[in-house]
Amino acid sequence: MTLEQQLILLAHIQFTARHFIALRVTLEKLIELIAYSIGTAAPDADQIRNFLIKESTQKTLESEWETALWRSADRNQSWRLICLAVTADPEVAKRLLARRPPSPDCCAFCWQDEKGFTDALKPELDIYNNPVSGVHLHRQCSRPWHLMRALVARN
Structure with missing residues (x-):
């Protein structure tokens, strides 16, 4: 995956987090939402999956993109996507x-x-x-x- 594709994915992950504020879904559903956000230029689901499950991606999202992403400890192994943006008011x-x-x-x-x-x-x-x-x-x-x-x- 090229750097440009990674930046597009990061931006659309952040956009999805800001749209939903706090989301708990399966990894497949999360991939579907992100791919839908990108549109026809979206990479295939396996590339998105591999990108999302990397720890470095999750740390980058948290530190630079105001977005938290992690797999929860529940029985279904659902994923959490949380917008970490803070109001200035x-x-x-x-x-x-x-x-x-x-x-x-x-x-x-x-x-x-x-x-x-x-x-x-x-x-x-x-x-x-x-x-x-x-x-x-x-x-x-x-x-x-x-x-x-x-x-x-x-x-």
Whole structure:
């Protein structure tokens, strides 16, 4: 796969994440959504699959494209695609931080449910390294959550 094809794939993975905000699907469905986003110029499904499952791709998406991608620990081995973009508006960030997920088994940032796999969620820690009650986050979701906290604290 050429560098240009990789950049197109990264852009469309990010576009899909921003469109759905938080998505839990099978790898096949994720490949189908990304290929549909690209259109007729999409690489074949096997190339997309190989690109998505590489750890380097997942790290690149998280660090440079504001997108988290990982295979969850559930029985179906579903995949998560989460938009990690953070608002620049302090009032919106305050509202987002005040929302509480419907269950303690949900991530406070993306609201993805982890029933039975609570080790996938880590409690948020305050500045004294004590857990904040009721706030559990995926490893990938903790960075944007803390960025929103910092934005609200500055204003």
